[in-house]
Amino acid sequence: MLYKKILKVFLYILVSLVMLVLTLVAIIYFSENGRIMLPVKQKEAFQNDNLDDFPPMLYVEGNKILQPSGDVIVLRGLMPPDPVKLHSKNKFNKRFFQKIKDSGANVVRIPVHPENYYFNKDYLWRYLVPAVAWSGELGMYIIIDWHYIGNIENNTGEKMPDIDIDAKEFTLQFWKQVANYFKEVPNVIFEIFNEPANISSGQWAKNAAEIIEAIREQGAEQIIIVGGTDYSKDLSWVKETPIDGENIVYASHIYPIHTNWDYYFGDIAEKYPVLITEWGFMDENRNTTDQYYLIGDKQTYGQPFIDYLDEKGIGWVACWFDNSWEPQIFQKDFKSYTNYGAFVMEALKSNK
Template sequence: MKKQIKVTLIVIVAAIIAAAIIWYVMYLRGKEQDLLTPVGTRAEFIGDTDKYPTMLTAKGTQILNADGEQVVLKGVMVPESRSLYEEKKFNEDFYKDVFAKGGNAIRVPISPVEYKNDDYYMWRYLDRIVTWAGENDNYVILDWDYTGNPIDGSGDEMPDLDENPLDYSAEFWKNIADYFKNTPNVIFEIYNEPVGMSDSEWKRCAESLIGVIRDAGAKQLIIVGSPDYCYDLGWLDELGVKNDNTAFSVHVYPDKVFWQKFLSGYVTSYPLIVTEWGYADDDIEVKNEKLKGTRNVFGIKFTRYLEKHDIGWIAVGYDDTVEPSMFTKGYKKLTKWGEYVTELLGDKEE
């Protein structure tokens, strides 16, 4: 009998210890777990938006705020939200570090796969990012991160989804625009990199997605990409989107050796934003050799051109995995490219 009581006591004590350990672990991870809890499936963004940067408007080749002052967007592309969470870095402190680097905008890539797999993606991640950015006087470019043909779904980088890309993009933008339609610091980038279609086909796709956003009541700035991985601006000559408050994006990396020639015909006619650019210097290895470049040969020349024409830009990326990375593995230190971006933004911590 005494032996049985002893065994019972041991089991009870073990259970108490196990419960205490579980509670302690949950306590330590409390903040992280809270981030996985949806903030609520409300119909519209709620925040103190009067304190956020004002809505931007494209006029001529310039982008203006509500006071009619020119705003040149400068900032970095942050990691995709779900992947950042998996690294245990999706929290306000991470984004405060980003904002502390300087600049006035961040670009947030939204994976169609992650969005599809998480019914609460908008509330779980985007709502928080927009709030943190607004409170730190930053704009947020919401980038729908498809790369390929939106009509037939072709392209080596297209996600493995059953949905037709154009139809799914329309569904996405209907939800996003309806939710953020009264949030002044949000900018909509309708499609990351169109590939494998004619200019006229892309124009029809772009105008249909713009129409979805406007029909939802959202009046904010819309960024429209271009064919050939968001590089060929030639479609604007005769087929450019005729719509209020749109700007046009271009992506430039060191392999685009004739970038100045390609841009020169459009900088005086359209509001342009470089929503991706960067290079990988000799201090890091990259899988994509097309990204290899240096500050002197590519970086300085490109940034001087952008400054001359007041063209906004987003650097890729505030990350330790996406190429070209601003950080070495584990965010231990800045790469040469990261150091250059930090200099350009004027680190607020310095």
């Protein structure tokens, strides 16, 4: 009898252990990148004990971005990969944001890829809340970039996410939630759609106005960034049909292949505030990329471009603060810089 009891207890323990292992395997399998993702507390609005010490809300007057004091601020900063990617590299932490701050950056642009937001229902609380908190505590502004690329009206584009929801519907859903959540947070800036593509300026302006209206209806008064057409390169349409509303900034993405800067964004900056929210080049590592539009160097693109922006008082965000996403600021070791990265770090010294 004793033997049977011992055997029964042993089998019970064995079955329990097997069930525990299977549960852990299932959690890891269905988590991000094989990491166990514990639940996060989902508060109804952003809270931080240091909120009063965050950088103050900026506003637009004429073609300038101003601080509450009335002083002009030129935003210059860096763009890391989506927080999900940073997490997979053990880089999603305040130390990493401190490195961005230490570079001289006064703004960080956080790309939110729609597919990541769609499949991770905790994304806002797991990633955006800490990113906003770390940025604010370190004295930086943060651009929340809704990283769609394509046509918002008909869901077309080579890089549109493979998710079961209409782009416009999801975009409005995202901004209603995010704007409502962060409406009282002064260092937050909203960039409504990363790169409109294969869409007319008229169609894009109409959709942008709807997104802006949805944000403002939440009570959020912070700056809203509207990108140009043709992958955010072209802002020429703003001259004839500017977006109606307050605190609107226009964004352009300019890479080495793009010329005629006056036409695409420079002339617009004479009347409206413009921010370059993506730029960069690949030099010594040019043979490793199939993104031909990134191939360039400091002499023929980097320095002339920065000089042009400085002359016009236009701010910028360089991408990517990473060792693999192109154009990379870091070498593969994530310590030394590429030629491009070294140039960016030098350019940011003026912010210190």
